Amino acid sequence: MNYETPLFFRVMEYADAAERDVIDMVSGNPDWEPPEALREGLREYADLEPDRFQYPPSEGLLELREEIAARRGVDADQIVVTNGAGEANYLAMARALERDSGSEILLTDPVYPYYPGKTTMLGGTQRFVATDEEGQLDPDGVRAAASEETAAIVVNTPNNPTGAVYPAETMRELVAVAETYDAVLISDEVYDHYDLSGAFASALETDSAHRVVTNAFSKSMAITGARVGYAIFPPELVANAKSRHMLVNVATTRPGQFAVLQALRETGPDYYERNRERLRERVETFTDALEAAGAEYTTPRGSFYVMARFEGYPGTIANVERLIDEAGVAGMPGEAFGESRTEWLRFALVTPRVEEAAERLSSYFE
Amino acid sequence: MNYETPLFFRVMEYADAAERDVIDMVSGNPDWEPPEALREGLREYADLEPDRFQYPPSEGLLELREEIAARRGVDADQIVVTNGAGEANYLAMARALERDSGSEILLTDPVYPYYPGKTTMLGGTQRFVATDEEGQLDPDGVRAAASEETAAIVVNTPNNPTGAVYPAETMRELVAVAETYDAVLISDEVYDHYDLSGAFASALETDSAHRVVTNAFSKSMAITGARVGYAIFPPELVANAKSRHMLVNVATTRPGQFAVLQALRETGPDYYERNRERLRERVETFTDALEAAGAEYTTPRGSFYVMARFEGYPGTIANVERLIDEAGVAGMPGEAFGESRTEWLRFALVTPRVEEAAERLSSYFE
Numbered sequence: 001m002n003y004e005t006p007l008f009f010r011v012m013e014y015a016d017a018a019e020r021d022v023i024d025m026v027s028g029n030p031d032w033e034p035p036e037a038l039r040e041g042l043r044e045y046a047d048l049e050p051d052r053f054q055y056p057p058s059e060g061l062l063e064l065r066e067e068i069a070a071r072r073g074v075d076a077d078q079i080v081v082t083n084g085a086g087e088a089n090y091l092a093m094a095r096a097l098e099r100d101s102g103s104e105i106l107l108t109d110p111v112y113p114y115y116p117g118k119t120t121m122l123g124g125t126q127r128f129v130a131t132d133e134e135g136q137l138d139p140d141g142v143r144a145a146a147s148e149e150t151a152a153i154v155v156n157t158p159n160n161p162t163g164a165v166y167p168a169e170t171m172r173e174l175v176a177v178a179e180t181y182d183a184v185l186i187s188d189e190v191y192d193h194y195d196l197s198g199a200f201a202s203a204l205e206t207d208s209a210h211r212v213v214t215n216a217f218s219k220s221m222a223i224t225g226a227r228v229g230y231a232i233f234p235p236e237l238v239a240n241a242k243s244r245h246m247l248v249n250v251a252t253t254r255p256g257q258f259a260v261l262q263a264l265r266e267t268g269p270d271y272y273e274r275n276r277e278r279l280r281e282r283v284e285t286f287t288d289a290l291e292a293a294g295a296e297y298t299t300p301r302g303s304f305y306v307m308a309r310f311e312g313y314p315g316t317i318a319n320v321e322r323l324i325d326e327a328g329v330a331g332m333p334g335e336a337f338g339e340s341r342t343e344w345l346r347f348a349l350v351t352p353r354v355e356e357a358a359e360r361l362s363s364y365f366e
Numbered sequence: 367m368n369y370e371t372p373l374f375f376r377v378m379e380y381a382d383a384a385e386r387d388v389i390d391m392v393s394g395n396p397d398w399e400p401p402e403a404l405r406e407g408l409r410e411y412a413d414l415e416p417d418r419f420q421y422p423p424s425e426g427l428l429e430l431r432e433e434i435a436a437r438r439g440v441d442a443d444q445i446v447v448t449n450g451a452g453e454a455n456y457l458a459m460a461r462a463l464e465r466d467s468g469s470e471i472l473l474t475d476p477v478y479p480y481y482p483g484k485t486t487m488l489g490g491t492q493r494f495v496a497t498d499e500e501g502q503l504d505p506d507g508v509r510a511a512a513s514e515e516t517a518a519i520v521v522n523t524p525n526n527p528t529g530a531v532y533p534a535e536t537m538r539e540l541v542a543v544a545e546t547y548d549a550v551l552i553s554d555e556v557y558d559h560y561d562l563s564g565a566f567a568s569a570l571e572t573d574s575a576h577r578v579v580t581n582a583f584s585k586s587m588a589i590t591g592a593r594v595g596y597a598i599f600p601p602e603l604v605a606n607a608k609s610r611h612m613l614v615n616v617a618t619t620r621p622g623q624f625a626v627l628q629a630l631r632e633t634g635p636d637y638y639e640r641n642r643e644r645l646r647e648r649v650e651t652f653t654d655a656l657e658a659a660g661a662e663y664t665t666p667r668g669s670f671y672v673m674a675r676f677e678g679y680p681g682t683i684a685n686v687e688r689l690i691d692e693a694g695v696a697g698m699p700g701e702a703f704g705e706s707r708t709e710w711l712r713f714a715l716v717t718p719r720v721e722e723a724a725e726r727l728s729s730y731f732e
Contacts, residue, residue, distance in 0.1 A: 005613065009423065029420035046405045046409045047405070051397065053400050054396070090613065090615075118614075121614075225419050225617070225621070226419065227449075243483075247484050250453075250480075
């Protein structure tokens with residue numbers, strides 16, 4: 001079996017190996033500080049008794065699940081603490097495919113490339129529903145593509161790569177489509193703390209036995225390397241998801257869970273607001289420069305990404321590598337995100353050198 | 367789909383909820399100190415720049431893979447750093463089943479219960495090969511059970527629960543059986559630092575494209591909660607295993623990898639020898655007391671476990687719960703490990719109260 005593995009690590013390696021200075025805008029790795037309480041949590045953990053270095057409960061530390069449950073308005077029993085949103089999505093998609101209610105996964109185009117990779121790995125088939133130019137998803141389009149074969153609908157809001165934030169109405173209707181076809185809506189909300197629009201609506205707002213919400217602290221706390229995330233299942237679906245989690249990973253890293261718990265408890269809203277404000281400024285700086293350069297581009301309503309289109313320079317992996325070598329800016333090829341964005345490049349605004357990057361792009365393409 | 371999930375967490379919860387004092391001998395959680403360099407590694411990590419809090423390479427930190435590679439005599443490219451031995455075994459078993467060379471997994475009886483759980487989850491079938499009373503596995507028995515349908519043979523040495531350590535000859539012949547049937551020998555060597563016999567032989571000693579070795583730092587460094595392990599694949603099999611790792615977990619926790627790397631570099635052989643010596647003393651104390659109580663028992667040549675058999679007290683989950691309530695000792699039911707040990711109980715020697723536990727058992731069963 002050959003999986004299509006996402007290209008992120010390949011492009012990052014290419015950029016690292018380049019001889020010239022390269023501004024890294026490849027992956028969604030925040031360049032800002034994690035919460036101080038996160039660092040302090042790791043220090044405290046280092047001094048705990050030996051028993052605290054041993055297996056946590058498989059489903060996650062109870063205190064952490066309770067903190068998450070209180071914030072999300074769900075029961076702690078519905079939560080599995082996972083190895084990042086990556087594992088959370090894997091568990092959710094596996095769970096949907098195991099219900100013997102279809103083997104097809106509906107994905108959006110453009111798509112976050114891990115979703116089709118997971119679908120193939122899990123033995124599912126995939127069907128893509130196009131989003132509009134703004135990245136908005138029309139629930140009627142999803143309904144038209146859905147059938148008895150639909151096992152799951154996987155969406156991501158705020159969206160990577162389009163920056164779209166789906167309104168509450170869309171989320172409600174997507175849950176309704178999942179209910180109609182006895183499928184599961186899987187809503188990956190890992191960028192929820194980077195909603196710049198104020199319009200973000202979690203799938204949790206619509207109570208249903210047919211939706212799973214996945215999330216992580218990777219982006220909100222700027223700790224993609226810690227690998228602490230979670231999935232919230234309906235009570236009907238949670239038991240087998242916990243079993244799979246146990247059989248794949250046994251448990252999620254305990255020092256990471258401990259530090260995240262400290263950070264959740266002790267980090268105020270100003271930390272998150274500061275990060276959003278920084279992102280807003282970068283979006284403005286970068287899109288202003290793209291505008292001046294005469295490029296087409298997207299203005300994200302959430303998440304970290306701007307997509308840009310330069311005349312005669314399609315979003316292929318070859319062109320991305322050329323851009324690294326010749327312009328000193330590393331992005332992701334649009335073709336990695338699906339058919340509809342093959343002309344585009346995606347840039348992650350997770351560098352303080354956003355202005356410089358925009359200038360490099362302007363002068364390269366002028 | 368219903369998986370059989372291992373009972374460890376269930377028994378631990380029952381013991382935790384008991385009103386009386388209970389000596390916990392359920393799970394293989396070391397009660398001794400992790401290396402000081404491991405703690406120091408976490409402290410150092412807590413003070414690193416934000417970029418060090420982001421995704422490590424998916425396959426693992428290069429320096430960690432190089433340290434492991436040097437110790438194990440393999441190429442760093444063959445190594446995937448995993449979320450403990452749990453994920454390492456999952457990747458290895460999935461890889462074996464994907465080769466289109468059979469869908470049956472040969473397991474031993476008694477067996478570590480995660481292996482049949484993973485087999486079922488991955489859509490494989492299982493066949494058990496009995497070990498002898500000492501827990502030794504006769505390669506001829508494995509050869510007799512193997513067929514074109516065999517995808518993998520999964521063994522664990524030093525063994526949980528029997529304490530057997532397979533001699534080099536056995537390991538060589540198991541690799542040969544895997545080669546004959548185009549299968550993969552998966553050798554889980556997570557207790558390699560707790561070989562009390564001096565006879566331990568890694569499957570790595572037999573070069574072959576048909577063997578995968580899994581391991582972790584969970585037991586050797588007394589950090590089952592950190593979730594850092596690894597799998598060593600033949601070059602022919604490693605690429606897809608890395609893809610699956612990426613698609614399931616993206617990467618393994620970075621603070622854990624960083625701390626393990628420090629500990630690997632700075633921890634001398636005396637740390638590991640001290641842990642073996644402590645274990646030797648506990649084995650002697652516990653088995654002496656069982657002997658005095660007239661019980662049947664095993665004397666482990668490696669790993670953490672003693673199996674004991676008390677007349678008229680079969681190793682059921684009901685009896686384990688009764689033993690928690692009435693004797694104040696928590697073990698694991700033999701039935702969790704397979705047909706052949708249903709009369710037995712398994713006790714993990716990971717408590718300083720081994721002598722007291724043995725006394726409680728003696729007086730309960732006398």
